Amino acid sequence: MDSAAIAGxxxxxxxxxVAPEDLEYLRGRSLMVPVQGARAAKIPDSFDEPRGTTRRxxxxxxxxxxxxxxxxxxxxxxxxxxxxxxxxxxxxALDPGSRFVYYYAHLDRYREGLxxxxxxxxxxxxxxxxxxxxxxxxxxHLHFQxxxxxxxxxxxxxxxxxxxxxxxxxxxxxxxxxxPAPAPAAAPAxxxx
Numbered sequence: 757m758d759s760a761a762i763a764g765x766x767x768x769x770x771x772x773x774v775a776p777e778d779l780e781y782l783r784g785r786s787l788m789v790p791v792q793g794a795r796a797a798k799i800p801d802s803f804d805e806p807r808g809t810t811r812r813x814x815x816x817x818x819x820x821x822x823x824x825x826x827x828x829x830x831x832x833x834x835x836x837x838x839x840x841x842x843x844x845x846x847x848x849a850l851d852p853g854s855r856f857v858y859y860y861a862h863l864d865r866y867r868e869g870l871x872x873x874x875x876x877x878x879x880x881x882x883x884x885x886x887x888x889x890x891x892x893x894x895x896x897h898l899h900f901q902x903x904x905x906x907x908x909x910x911x912x913x914x915x916x917x918x919x920x921x922x923x924x925x926x927x928x929x930x931x932x933x934x935x936p937a938p939a940p941a942a943a944p945a946x947x948x949x
Contacts, residue, residue: 844888
């Protein structure tokens, strides 16, 4: 699909709300499907679905059993860890250039030790699928949203972009999911100051 077609569909409305160069940048990020074992081709595109009478979904839902690892879709860093009535247990992460916000919602829990400001590697476990917030207990899933950041002060309110159009890597199987990088080994006592 060419850049103009992507730009026209990315915001889900046919509007060019996000600059084509930003969408090309996002395509170059080669996003990973952020649920272990999930395949992009199998995920329904719920981006444009209505939610109530006044809004659109502006995200995709990736169904998976409760407790399935949620993976970082891209390199970057954890920006905010939040709890709210709609999303429940959530993570806001930024890409390395701080152009895009990745929003992970309805998590059962965070990965142990996850903190704001922590660097992220694509494929790293960051949490686990759940049904917190306004999600039905019967349908655990990851609500995944990508937004073009307009201001860091309003990280929750960027211009939505359909993530399904930018998935380049399927969620790895359990045996290949990346783990956080180990801490560097301490220098031997003879080499410490």
